[in-house]
Amino acid sequence: MIAAIHYDIKPADLSRHLFDITLTIDEPDQNGQQLWLPAWIPGSYLIRDFAKHMQWIEAVDEDDAPVAIQKLDKARWQLAATEGPVKVRYQVYAWDLSVRGAHLDETHGFFNGTSVFLAVSGQENDPVSVDIQPPSEAPHWKVATGLGRQDGDKWGFGRFAAKDYDTLIDHPVEMGDFEILSFDACGIAHHLVLTGHHYGDRDQLKRDLTAICETELQFFGAPYPFDEYWFLTMVTADSYGGLEHRNSTALMIPATALMVRITTTF
Known part of the structure; x- marks a missing residue:
């Protein structure tokens, strides 16, 4: 089942340490949807500037027409008003080998949701779904996470779900030949x-x-x-x-x- 807030994440380039993410919002705020990324992570409450790793961001409506984005501060963005679903595409640089951030190379991938999943302002309590895709360079990799699995094999890539945004970001993900x-x-x-x-x-x-x-x-x-x-x-x-x-x-x-x-x- 695809939720009204759905994420798609894929390792885009292992050697350059890049994740590609697409966020689909079925019912964005008609006055213009705000998005934000945490500056903290559950269990480690120092201020952390995860948003600095975002390489670029863009948005399109259901007809694939561009939707303007304004950056409000270092971790918050404003979409222009639009009717109907909107897709937000962005890229995250993952080169933080720690338990707090995101890391990607030719040996494995790891991420916490606070590093890669933009929150939809006003809809943080709504259910979400996530498609985790394998890297093209390593389709044999496996996935390990406590997120609720909706499809796929036990250790395979596939679709996962969480009851809300807080639950989503409290389930780190490891991928690789572990x-x-x-x-x-x-x-x-x-x-x-x-x-x-x-x-x-x-x-x-x-x-x-x-x-x-x-x-x-x-x-x-x-x-x-x-x-x-x-x-x-x-x-x-x-x-x-x-x-x-x-x-x-x-x-x-x-x-x-x-x-x-x-x-x-x-």
């Missing part, structure tokens, strides 16, 4: 998604995480706030980071932190 370690904790499916080379003992990782997650779930007790959980983990040379979301966590960890445990007996 490794998946799945396990159950208190009957809930959990997925450790690992992007990058590591030296971890996979069975031990699942055992340890199962014990940790079950302890936390039992501490707070049922009913649990999610029915599935994702650890989106970028394995790096020496970087750390973590940002918690509604049913996922974005993580960065050095490869050496997942070294195989060596037990010596005498």
